[in-house]
Amino acid sequence: DITIAASTSVGTGPLSAVFTVATPQDIPVAPPENFEASDVTSTSAVLSWDPPPPDSLNGEIIQYVINVTVQETGERFQLTSVTNSLTVTGLSPFRTFVCIIAAATSVGLGPFSVSFTVVTPEDVPASSPVSISSSDVTSTSAVISWGPPP
Numbered sequence: 001d002i003t004i005a006a007s008t009s010v011g012t013g014p015l016s017a018v019f020t021v022a023t024p025q026d027i028p029v030a031p032p033e034n035f036e037a038s039d040v041t042s043t044s045a046v047l048s049w050d051p052p053p054p055d056s057l058n059g060e061i062i063q064y065v066i067n068v069t070v071q072e073t074g075e076r077f078q079l080t081s082v083t084n085s086l087t088v089t090g091l092s093p094f095r096t097f098v099c100i101i102a103a104a105t106s107v108g109l110g111p112f113s114v115s116f117t118v119v120t121p122e123d124v125p126a127s128s129p130v131s132i133s134s135s136d137v138t139s140t141s142a143v144i145s146w147g148p149p150p
Contacts (some may be wrong), residue, residue, distance in 0.1 A: 025059030107116030
């Protein structure tokens with residue numbers, strides 16, 4: 001809301017009637033802040049963050065977009081959330097996930113954050129060794145060979 005008054009060296013006159021101006025939305029000009037992972041297991045993690053600073057929102061945030069790259073394989077995937085946190089499941093054990101996050105208004109997506117890394121811990125093997133074979137078998141010994149689990 002805006003009011004205007006004229007002014008001279010003698011003083012200020014009466015205020016005008018209230019005039020309302022609404023600016024249109026735009027994309028955020030800063031990324032979300034304080035991105036972190038908690039409750040990280042070998043296959044899941046809870047991601048959370050703060051919205052961009054208030055003076056950079058440029059409208060109502062309607063969605064967050066998280067781009068993820070699996071460092072070991074180069075695989076990429078995208079996650080979205082309408083809140084400031086997200087539980088991610090189906091992750092692979094003992095992997096490094098490099099994440100960037102951006103906020104969006106109805107106009108579009110703002111800038112992405114600097115990268116943030118989530119590392120899932122090792123887990124027990126999901127399957128048994130393969131190609132098990134024996135050789136040099138005698139009455140008191142044998143050489144057993146195998147390959148790693150797939």
